[in-house]
Amino acid sequence: xxxxxxxxxxxxxxxxxxxxxxxxxxxxxxxxxxxxxxxxxxxxxxxxxxxxxxxxxxxxxxxxxxxxxxxxxxxxxxxxxxxxxxxxxxxxxxxxxxxxxxxxxxxxxxxxxxxxxxxxxxxxxxxxxxxxxxxxxxxxxxxxxxxxxxxxxxxxxxxxxxxxxxxxxxxxxxxxxxxxxxxxxxxxxxxxxxxxxxxxxxxxxxxxxxxxxxxxxxxxxxxxxxxxxxxxxxxxxxxxxxxxxxxxxxxxxxxxxxxxxxxxxxxxxxxxxxxxxxxxxxxxxxxxxxxxxxxxxxxxxxxxxxxxxxxxxxxx
Numbered sequence: 001x002x003x004x005x006x007x008x009x010x011x012x013x014x015x016x017x018x019x020x021x022x023x024x025x026x027x028x029x030x031x032x033x034x035x036x037x038x039x040x041x042x043x044x045x046x047x048x049x050x051x052x053x054x055x056x057x058x059x060x061x062x063x064x065x066x067x068x069x070x071x072x073x074x075x076x077x078x079x080x081x082x083x084x085x086x087x088x089x090x091x092x093x094x095x096x097x098x099x100x101x102x103x104x105x106x107x108x109x110x111x112x113x114x115x116x117x118x119x120x121x122x123x124x125x126x127x128x129x130x131x132x133x134x135x136x137x138x139x140x141x142x143x144x145x146x147x148x149x150x151x152x153x154x155x156x157x158x159x160x161x162x163x164x165x166x167x168x169x170x171x172x173x174x175x176x177x178x179x180x181x182x183x184x185x186x187x188x189x190x191x192x193x194x195x196x197x198x199x200x201x202x203x204x205x206x207x208x209x210x211x212x213x214x215x216x217x218x219x220x221x222x223x224x225x226x227x228x229x230x231x232x233x234x235x236x237x238x239x240x241x242x243x244x245x246x247x248x249x250x251x252x253x254x255x256x257x258x259x260x261x262x263x264x265x266x267x268x269x270x271x272x273x274x275x276x277x278x279x280x281x282x283x284x285x286x287x288x289x290x291x292x293x294x295x296x297x298x299x300x301x302x303x304x305x306x307x308x309x310x311x312x313x314x315x316x
Contacts, residue, residue: 012098012188014091016082016178017273028086034285035079041288042068045298052301059122059142064291066146067115071284074108077101078280082178091178095169098180103161105179105280106204111153113211116249118145120218123245127238128225160203163196176269179276208256215249244290251286255279 017027049055049065056062081101085091093101122142125133164182170190177184186197219242226238258275292298 011092011094011173012180013174014085014093014178014180015174015176016085016090018270024086028083031079031083031086031281034281035075035083038075038281038285038288039072041285042072045288045292048298048301048305051305055297055301057139058297059137059139060119060126061297062139062142063115063119063122063146066149067112067119068288070108070112070115071287074105074112075281075284077105077108078179082281085178093180098175098185099161099165102164102180102182102185103157106157106182107154110156110207111149112252113207114149114152116252117211117214117218118149119245120215120249121145123242124218124222127222127242156203156207160196160200163194163199167193167196177276178273179280181276208253212253215253219246219249240294244294247290248283248287251283252279255283 017024019027045068046065049061078101081091081093122137125137129136164185167186167189169188173188175181175184175188182197182200186193186200189196222238222242226235226242255275255278259272
């Protein structure tokens, strides 16, 4: 990690967004509000599931409460740092903080992919194997599934991180992004880069491909099952639930895929920033609304909690 003049790289400069002072101020206000709302929505889901005796026993809501906690961590890994840098023309982040942000951000993103697969598995078992569902998706199995998602997510990038941290950086130290992304980091590394870029790309593609394939297959089988005339469950309610899941999956993987589809050119970095900003800051705000907006069980649980609070307040 040595610059051309012999000094070590101690920090990186994050260029952030190429907009004026007024636009940065508006972005700052907007994303502060969005961040607060995202945290409040996801925290509300966690509290509701934990405090409601009925929801806390259902695998779907155990997964959903953990997913909400994941979203809170995910948005916190990038947005506060971005908000801190927005008032100025650029941000300065230390070398170690940059790599820590990269590791945490991508580990949480990978964990989210595994959680989306776990939720797809839950819906597949509930709709395609309703009689065996209570035995297979027991509370213990559900918590084990949650633990596996977290462990896999944070173990996935350890080897790529070791390789990247061993690269030499000889300047410049300017990252044209608002966070530490592997693409700009590799562009700053001194050749030879060795196998680090290929390994990093392999791990990113492998987790994405495996989880996308699993989610697509699971929901495809679910939809086919629901369209069969022999299906005896609540078809309309099941379709409604699945549609919300599909919207969340599409938003997440669609925004990530959009980065790979951005054509090279002068505005490539700005489009990449916008897409990255969408799935790091906007989707954690949208997902709680999508999952709960027309969810009768969540509304009933919220009503029960409100009545309990009112009764306790009246007793005092």
